[in-house]
Amino acid sequence: MTIVRMKRAISRGGLLRAALLATTMGFAGAGALAAAPEAPMGGMPMGGMSHGTGGACKDARLGCASTVTPTLAPDGSLWLAFDVDNKVYVTHSTDRGRRFSAPVAITPEKVHLDNGPDARSAIAVDAQGRVFVSYAIFKDNNYNAEVFFSRSTDQGKSFSAPRPLVDNTASQRFAALAVSPNGDLFATWLDKRGVVAAAKKGKTYPGAALAYAWSKDGGAHFTPSRIALDNTCECCRIGVGFNGPDQPVVVFRNVFGGTVRDHALLSFKDANTPGPMHRVAVDNWRLNGCPHQGPSLAISSAGAYHVVWSTQGDARKGLFYARSTDKGAHFSAPMTLGNPDHERSRPYVGAVPGTVWIVWKEFDGENSVVNGRVSHDDGARWSPVRTVARTEDASDHPMLANDGHKIYLSWMTKMEGYRFIPLEDKP
């Protein structure tokens, strides 16, 4: 069977499934507002796509997305940055993901999106309703990347022409955006300027650096970028939270002693003073390579730092949770997550007053499920494992979003499309 014939066969199946879904879920027609769960169409494109679902189709709509990054705005609206066929789009929903606005393209033309296994667009919304988006594109044959930034000041109707976020041309990847409690925009990313500088002197520089910048004017300008820490791991996502009006907390995979890729945390003393680095756990994962799996961080209203991560260290292997009640100086003994016989990946944590949720992806040989555990005492005790969602094909990383009261699972799957699922919040 040729590729073309196979594609057609799958395409027919997809259309059939789309029709069935539309019927069973009661959706009729598609206007400017499209229904959330869009069924896949098209076949299996051969490469050149992003990771996540791999992209079920190439149309400019959420149902075709490879990766989807969610955020709930202060006004309660849900905003998503997603990518289809090497373009980045933004859409939003005012009814918790039942209906979405027509997507707006951030990148009118195709770009060479960073499609590393842990890479994705970032999105944040401030109290004025300004929408901030960043993404990275590969700029050369050595897979050095550049982070671009775009914003909307008209409630997402239009976005500014993307411009480089960083005043340095070496290489940046894995940017995260977050609005601080006092309303400033914090950007942090992994930066390879140290690698370039070392190479000029004929030296080597392990990993990358954790860099950051602030915008105090709603994304119009950014401060010059600063390096918070040298020699971090270079291929994993970063987790961000806040411990005060303008004090970020950043969790990331570090490189200890040149080869050990364990997790670390920086708790800023003020906007531009990173505190001492704290190690989340001594997993002792010696790896001259890329783990491709970064951590996640949530800070509760009581100030506990909740961290989840993946490791294949000598000390432990799998997914783990730990918390710190003293700003990262000490962490609890790592708690293992999920069934050791299954492939477990992509843990994520979220916290609102009274509730902390951890979710992760677990594959049993046939199905991928999003499993979770919930705590109602700020991480001291945890529920048994609960299965939140399931799919039988490719899927993006599960992520959590919250509105300060309730936590939601955001999950893009190739078969079912996008899902935004409220998680239980009563003990």
Added chain:
Amino acid sequence: MKTKILAGVVTLLMLSGSAAIAADLHPFVRGSWKTLRQAHAGKPIVVHFWGLTCGPCLAELPNWTAALKKRADLKLILVDASPFGDEPGEVTAALKKAGLDSQENWLFADSFEERLRFEIDPRWRGEMPYTLLIGRDGKVTGMTGIMDFKKLDAWLDRQKKAS
């Protein structure tokens, strides 16, 4: 033996339902691992998993070319295991640049990455580079990170003795 391998590759093409993605780049899909193993059953092989967005992987590729020059008994199979991310033309270019384009090369071509990895090794979470040494007796040894070529030499020597 060569015919046997060729037969295996032909079977694999029929099974996977598609031709090579680019010149000598085979799509790695569900079931490909079984096909690959069967095609080389009874022979020691080294399967190396790498990806374009993995810096250490790219830096290491030329070392494999050097190892191939040194060891005629090294049967190297390369799998770009980026979860459906790498563009075939770029993969071929990187392999050519490293001098590895004439090896048996595969590229992950199914975005259900968990499933592909599970079929290969349920303990593998996608960290790369990752290398499996598969002995004449079918015994699999996993090695994470850039290769310690002294260890590879020792393993190849043991395989020679076992023949």
